[in-house]
Amino acid sequence: MEKNWNFKPTPTQSDDLQIVGDLVNQLSVSKSMATMLWQRGVKDFDEAKHFFRPQIEDLHDPFLMKDMDVAVERLIKAIDENEKILIFGDYDVDGTTAVALFYGFLKNYYPNIEYYNPDRYKEGYGISNLGIDYAAEIGASLMISLDCGIKSIDKIVYAQTKYGIDFIICDHHEPGDELPAAVAVLDPKRNDCPYPFKELTGNGVGFKLLTAFCIRKGIPIENLFEFLDLAMVSIASDIVPIIGENRILAYFGLKKINENPRTGLKALKQVAGFSGEMSIENVVFVLGPRINAAGRIKHAKAAVQLLLADDFDEALAFAYEIQANNTERKGHDSRITEEALDMIRKDDWLLNMAKSTVLFSENWHKGVIGIVASRCIENFHRPTIIFTKSGDKTAAGSARSVPGFDLYAAIERSAHLLIQFGGHMHAAGMTIEIDKIDEFRAHFDQIVNEMILEEHLVPKINIDIKIDLSEISPKFYRIMKQMAPFGPHNMQPIFVSENLSLSAEPRILKEKHLKLEILDEDTGSVFSAIGFGMVDDFYQGLKAGNKFSMAYSIEENTFRDKTTLQLFVRDIKF
Template sequence: MEKIWNFKPTPATVEEQATVQTLEKELTVNQAMATMLWQRGIHSFDEAKHFFRPSLSDLHDPFLMKDMEIAVNRLLLAIEKNEKIVIFGDYDVDGTTAVALFYGYLFEHYQNIAYYNPDRYKEGYGISTMGIDWAAAEGATLMISLDCGIKSIDKIAYAKEKHGIEFIICDHHEPGDELPDAVAVLDPKRTDCPYPFKELTGNGVGFKLLTAFCLKKGIALDGLFQYLDLAMVSIASDIVPIVGENRILAYHGLKKINENPRIGLKALKQVSGFMGEMTIENVVFVLGPRINAAGRIKHAKAAVELLLSDNLEEAIEFAYAIQEHNTQRRELDASITEQALAMIQNDPWIFSEAKSTVLFNEGWHKGVIGIVASRCIENYYRPTVIFTLSKENEAAGSARSVPGFDLYKAIEACSQHLIQFGGHMHAAGMTIAVENIEAFRRAFDEQVVKNTNEEILTPKINVDLDLPISEISPKFYRILKQMAPFGPHNMQPVFVSKNLTLASDPRILKEKHLKLEILDETTGAVLSAIGFGIAEKYYSGLKNGDNFSMAYSIEENTFRDKTTLQLFIRDIKFE
């Protein structure tokens, strides 16, 4: 599928160009670097300082969040009265890291607590009756939910009426028109919440509650900051914007995981075989799937136990068990993705007429349908929902979107066909009666047709700058690297270079990867470039000697203890 190269705006007015020139001078960087900072809304030396050196002192006052004062006072009352507190977290990476962070830190100050993660298959997403009954049996009078609860109106009413259990909700998903009857509902996405940063993870909201707890008790925050590696893993894995508070938390969390990781994360790194310094991308592809695998294949409790472990030998044993789960997940993922792609190809309506993909197979593994939805989008670039049977006559669905299409609003517009749903603009989950899937499929496609166009449904590469190859140098990369951590709203810079020349014939590695040596005709230097899984698409044109332009990012490659710059190929266009 041909990709659109979207070039970001560059300074056009005299004032904008003057700002870039000032940044060049004050930061002693070249024009390309100053322009990229300007593109990211950094227009002064002071803003650049905060960007390059995120400070924990710049985190917002937690009491700016609606209901925070009420939540902290209820937590302190529970501690004063020695009430049993149960921490309830979702089964994904955000939920399990949130439980590990909240339980792990609070246990240092108060021991009459327990934690609970629901079973993905027996209980499903969110607060469950089974979890509430378990908490009641444990003698709990207060439950704190993390990464879930904003729509659990019936469950929270059940807890209060049946067991006398009160709730503090820490969530970051979109609320409905009605909020649950909890003691406090912490969610920056509440329409009445004045908190200045709206994109915290569920883990992040829990972190803010603990910050408020520390401030109320006069406890130094240093101990809580030791859990920032867990906050960072949730930020990376939940694919939230890495700006504002998320950037600060991710920056310091990455620093901790690279310098002094907690034992559970150290064990996961070791078992995965990962070497070197971790980036956000490494966390997404190395740590996140392994933590998720516990909840997908077995039970999320195993992930929390690993993250709370203080024994390396024990942690490595846990990590190996999760590694096995992750291997099973990858096998299921590959098999089900193959089946899903075949269904698309064999369904004339989905393949040629529909603007969305909605598939159902009662035998698919519920734990991987979200991953399969993402895989389908990689092949057929359009909003996708994958359903599988969850219990008799009822299906669970996982949905993923493409940039520019609000998935949550589309699903909300089709909610008459659903039993329940939740999520945000880019990803969502739902349950549905099996007999309603076809009606939902048609209604969902109508929403996609209504709210998209050909451009939205065409894959894009957002390009920062048109950059001559000659400007790429070790110094340029050193400064570029300091723009990390990269992620949504602060993506790794992508460049385009035109009229490129190869220094030697292109090579194919492992029958599918492409390796190039690109000649810098200005200096005579040669830069290596690699692209994964793209050899079939581009090799012939390159072999023929056709002129080409290339979209790429810049990385380091270490081989035999020697580190060099390498271009990571995003796309190639022949001229």
């Protein structure tokens, strides 16, 4: 699939050029490196210091969040009066890590608490009547929801009117026009919430509530920082912007997982066969899918048990169970993805005219439809919703967007055809009556047609800057590596170099990957490069000796105990 190269702005005005020049001198970095810092909003030495060395002291006062004072007062009252508290969290990575963080920390100071994760298949997304009934069974009078609840208006009424159970909601999803009548609703995305940082995860909102609790109770905040590895896993896996508070939490969470990981994460890394230093990307592709697999295939409780485990042998047992779930998940994922892609290829309207993809099969596994939606976008770059049967007459749907397109807004304009929905700009979940899916498909595509821009329908690679290969050195890479943690709004830098050729014949690895020796004809520099899955796209052109431009990132490659810099090919244009 052809990709557009989207070059980030570079300084042209005299003031901006002066900033870059000052950064070069103050930091002893190259002009290219200073330009990349400027692109990330770093304008002087002090900002560079905070960027390269995030400070825990720069986290915001939790009491700036709307309802935080009320939430803390209600939590302390429950503890003072020995009320039973039930911690309720979603079944994905954000929800399970949030439960493990909140319960794991609070149980050190108050034993009369339990936790609960809903069953994806019996209860669906969000606060459930079954969960509330369970709270009543165990005598809980306060429930704290994590990563869900902002739209659970009827559930909060049910809990209060039937059982007299109070709720504190900790969520980060977009609220509706009406907020639930909970004791406190903590969500930075509330229109009336003045909290300065709006992109916390559900885990992050729970973390802020515990921060406020520590302040009020005089508990050393360092005790809470022991749980930052869990906060980091949620930030990485929920694909939220890694700027502001998320950058600080992720930075220190990565230090924790690399220097002194909790028992459960250590066991999961071992079972996954990962032994190196973890990055955000490693968390996204190694830990996140395995933690998610527990709730997708069986029950999310196993993920929480893993994350709370103190005994390594016990943690290993949970890790192996989750690994088996992940293996099963991959099998469903592969089969259903191929079925979904085949449905698109055989439908002329979907293939050639639609601006969106909406598919339904009653036989698809509900636990992987979100992954399948993402796989469809990799092949047909447009907003995608995958439905499967969930109940006698209803279907559950999982939606994913393409960069730049507000999926949530499009679904909101089709809400009259849905039973319920929730989510944000990039991803959403919903329930619909099966006999309304065809009508929804047509209506949703009409809305997407009205809203989407042509540029949204072509995959793009965001390029930081053009450089010559001669600029790449161990020092250049070492400074670039300190720009981590990488993620949305601070992605790993991608470069473009021009007037390239090969200094040796291209090699094919495992029938689909390219191994290349790249020559910069302007400077004479040569670097090894790897292009995964790129044989069909580029082998013939490279073998013919055509000159090219290349988009790439820079990685370290260790082979036979020798570590060298290697280019990771993102795209080639002849």
